[in-house]
Amino acid sequence: MTPERVDTIIKGAVIVTQDEERRIIRDGALAIRGDRIAALGKRSELEDKVDATSMIDGRRFVITPGFIDAHIHITGDPLTRGYVPDDISDAFGDTLQRWVIPRYLAHTPADERLSARLAAVEMLRAGTTCFLEAGTIRYLDEVFEGLVEAGIRGRIGAWVEGRAFSPEDDEAALTGKAIRLLEQEVARFPADSGARIAAWPILIGHSTNTDEVWKAAKALADANNLGVSAHLSPYRADPAWYLDNLGRRPIAHLAEIGVLGDNLCLTHLVHIDDQEEALLAESRTNAILCPFAALKGAFGISALGRAPEMAQAGMNIALGTDGYGSDLMQKMALAAALFKDARQDTKIFPAGQALDMATLNGARALQLQDEIGSIAVGKKADFVLHDTDRPEWRPVLNVLQQLVWCADGRGVHSVWVDGVRVVENYRHTQVDEDELYAAAQVAGEAIIKRSGIPDVRAG
Numbered sequence: 001m002t003p004e005r006v007d008t009i010i011k012g013a014v015i016v017t018q019d020e021e022r023r024i025i026r027d028g029a030l031a032i033r034g035d036r037i038a039a040l041g042k043r044s045e046l047e048d049k050v051d052a053t054s055m056i057d058g059r060r061f062v063i064t065p066g067f068i069d070a071h072i073h074i075t076g077d078p079l080t081r082g083y084v085p086d087d088i089s090d091a092f093g094d095t096l097q098r099w100v101i102p103r104y105l106a107h108t109p110a111d112e113r114l115s116a117r118l119a120a121v122e123m124l125r126a127g128t129t130c131f132l133e134a135g136t137i138r139y140l141d142e143v144f145e146g147l148v149e150a151g152i153r154g155r156i157g158a159w160v161e162g163r164a165f166s167p168e169d170d171e172a173a174l175t176g177k178a179i180r181l182l183e184q185e186v187a188r189f190p191a192d193s194g195a196r197i198a199a200w201p202i203l204i205g206h207s208t209n210t211d212e213v214w215k216a217a218k219a220l221a222d223a224n225n226l227g228v229s230a231h232l233s234p235y236r237a238d239p240a241w242y243l244d245n246l247g248r249r250p251i252a253h254l255a256e257i258g259v260l261g262d263n264l265c266l267t268h269l270v271h272i273d274d275q276e277e278a279l280l281a282e283s284r285t286n287a288i289l290c291p292f293a294a295l296k297g298a299f300g301i302s303a304l305g306r307a308p309e310m311a312q313a314g315m316n317i318a319l320g321t322d323g324y325g326s327d328l329m330q331k332m333a334l335a336a337a338l339f340k341d342a343r344q345d346t347k348i349f350p351a352g353q354a355l356d357m358a359t360l361n362g363a364r365a366l367q368l369q370d371e372i373g374s375i376a377v378g379k380k381a382d383f384v385l386h387d388t389d390r391p392e393w394r395p396v397l398n399v400l401q402q403l404v405w406c407a408d409g410r411g412v413h414s415v416w417v418d419g420v421r422v423v424e425n426y427r428h429t430q431v432d433e434d435e436l437y438a439a440a441q442v443a444g445e446a447i448i449k450r451s452g453i454p455d456v457r458a459g
């Protein structure tokens with residue numbers, strides 16, 4: 001039999017496939033051709049079957065699928081990360097108005113491009129190969145360019161608000177403008193033909209959009225095989241607003257207007273009741289859990305969060321960082337551990353289920369389950385080499401447990417996206433990282449100055 005031609009083979013690694021049988025292959029081999037996984041199996045079985053242009057000794061590595069961050073803000077946060085003090089007494093709305101929104105508004109198009117590139121490099125360096133943006137981008141073209149340069153996969157959306165909050169605003173006009181923006185972005189950055197970066201009709205969520213905008217977003221997603229994403233009910237404020245203004249709780253309202261479904265991703269969902277949980281499960285809506293953002297934001301997730309019950313009810317639960325550091329491996333451990341404690345039950349979210357949330361479930365939430373989320377022949381070559389020549393990885397014994405409970409993004413040595421090695425030996429292969437960090441420093445300082453928010457820098 002003539003050996004099959006492949007571009008690269010990695011030999012001797014432990015491969016955590018996340019395939020249907022959740023195989024973990026010791027002394028495994030993985031071959032790629034173009035942007036796809038061409039062959040996978042035991043090294044001894046694969047060696048004679050493929051003829052590779054290049055060979056990588058994988059004995060030092062554990063290979064996993066690339067991680068999928070299903071909720072991250074790639075503009076606004078990265079260039080001013082950690083700036084806002086966490087002990088200010090403002091209510092959530094005041095914090096947004098005083099500290100968060102001004103930082104977004106102070107970004108220039110070039111800042112957003114830089115911010116997106118920085119966020120992408122940060123994600124890739126921690127093993128995240130695909131993300132779903134939170135819908136807070138102001139300059140979509142520049143962000144698109146910044147992301148393409150970094151070689152990451154993702155779905156992005158412009159900042160769209162269709163509801164009038166002050167009597168002077170014309171709600172019909174705002175709604176019309178919001179819907180046009182959604183239509184334009186989906187047409188301009190289509191997801192077909194395997195585009196790495198594409199637009200989704202992403203809504204900020206909470207109470208910022210009218211029913212017409214929600215319905216238009218859902219219709220666009222249905223017609224183009226995309227999804228819709230929105231923030232909902234991190235705090236009591238969302239159910240309170242819906243009850244006061246629409247006479248129903250948020251999920252009941254979204255069910256009523258027909259926008260729930262398996263192509264909707266709702267982030268946070270902490271303050272929901274039994275009926276809302278049932279509606280979410282019945283409609284197969286995706287829940288995006290951002291455990292660190294929830295804990296730090298004092299949402300009440302340890303007391304009120306329902307992730308174990310949602311999972312039990314068959315809901316797809318994916319993970320997000322929400323911009324608090326881009327290491328999804330840390331968040332996967334935190335999400336699982338948080339609910340073990342909350343239910344005082346160590347059997348909640350075992351390691352395998354935690355890893356599913358960061359890989360397969362993320363792929364499903366992003367409507368990309370046929371392309372990414374596991375290592376399988378024919379799927380996209382999006383995967384991570386974890387370096388076991390590190391203190392936190394030795395001795396290598398129970399790989400799955402170690403991956404979830406002991407390791408994190410520090411051990412990410414190399415990353416492939418679409419068959420391209422974008423991280424090698426802990427550095428991005430195409431972005432000049434030193435230049436990027438210097439530019440980020442200059443831009444961040446200028447944004448703080450322009451934004452007019454208080455100067456709280458040390459020194």
Ligand SMILES: [Zn+2]
Binds near residue numbers: 071073134231322
């Ligand atoms: Zn968010």
